[in-house]
Amino acid sequence: MKTIALFGITGRTGKPLAEMLLKQGFAIHALARNAQKVEIKHPHLTIIEGNVLNKSDIERTIEGTEAAVSVLGHVRGDNQNKDMQTVATKHILAAMQKYGVKRIISLTGGAVPYKHDQPKFIDKAFKVVMGFVAKDVVADAVAHANVLAASATDWTVVRAPRILDAPAKGEYRVGLVGVNASTTIAYQDLAAFIAKELVDPQHIHSMPFVSY
Numbered sequence: 001m002k003t004i005a006l007f008g009i010t011g012r013t014g015k016p017l018a019e020m021l022l023k024q025g026f027a028i029h030a031l032a033r034n035a036q037k038v039e040i041k042h043p044h045l046t047i048i049e050g051n052v053l054n055k056s057d058i059e060r061t062i063e064g065t066e067a068a069v070s071v072l073g074h075v076r077g078d079n080q081n082k083d084m085q086t087v088a089t090k091h092i093l094a095a096m097q098k099y100g101v102k103r104i105i106s107l108t109g110g111a112v113p114y115k116h117d118q119p120k121f122i123d124k125a126f127k128v129v130m131g132f133v134a135k136d137v138v139a140d141a142v143a144h145a146n147v148l149a150a151s152a153t154d155w156t157v158v159r160a161p162r163i164l165d166a167p168a169k170g171e172y173r174v175g176l177v178g179v180n181a182s183t184t185i186a187y188q189d190l191a192a193f194i195a196k197e198l199v200d201p202q203h204i205h206s207m208p209f210v211s212y
Helices: 014-023 055-062 084-099 121-133 135-149 187-199
Strands: 003-007 027-032 045-049 067-070 103-109 154-160 162-164 173-175 184-186 209-211
Touching: 003 014, 003 055, 003 084, 014 027, 014 187, 027 055, 045 055, 055 084, 067 084, 067 187, 084 103, 084 135, 103 135, 103 187, 135 154, 154 187, 162 187, 184 187, 184 209, 187 209
Parallel strands: 003 027, 003 067, 027 045, 067 103, 103 154, 154 209, 162 184
Antiparallel strands: 173 209
């Protein structure tokens, strides 16, 4: 049985992702600030209560695993550090190196640029808007992607557009910003892509954009 370290299990992508992985036979070490907020109960789910900004808590989560998945996101109104995603990613990478873990998948937004993108007008407009309304979040997302790209791991940065709280369609496109892409995806379908990438890695050292 493969054991995954999961960061962000209480989020709207993390919860369905954890359910999918457990159903597929994975075991999970999940870090959560409040274990009581984790709604999933399963014999192969281990909850580590702690903070992603705490290096020792991340090490406890990574120890004994074979891959890491981060679906962390800034919570509106929460007094988190502006560079939460970047700091957490650095701690995760350090723990992975300590315990010999090579594979990591990290979720981020579509405003993070990638060299192969071909953004259209709507994509450029979205990026400008995000730069105004969520400047710090975008800066953190970009910085965390740069940290991963510079690492010696088998990394994948999954980028998503506007994520919908809607029923899964069971299908999606995997492209780039402006290439074979749209502007939305549902949480369930986004989680399904991440789960699939864990089982059958097709985008190592890449930043796929997942959308309808």
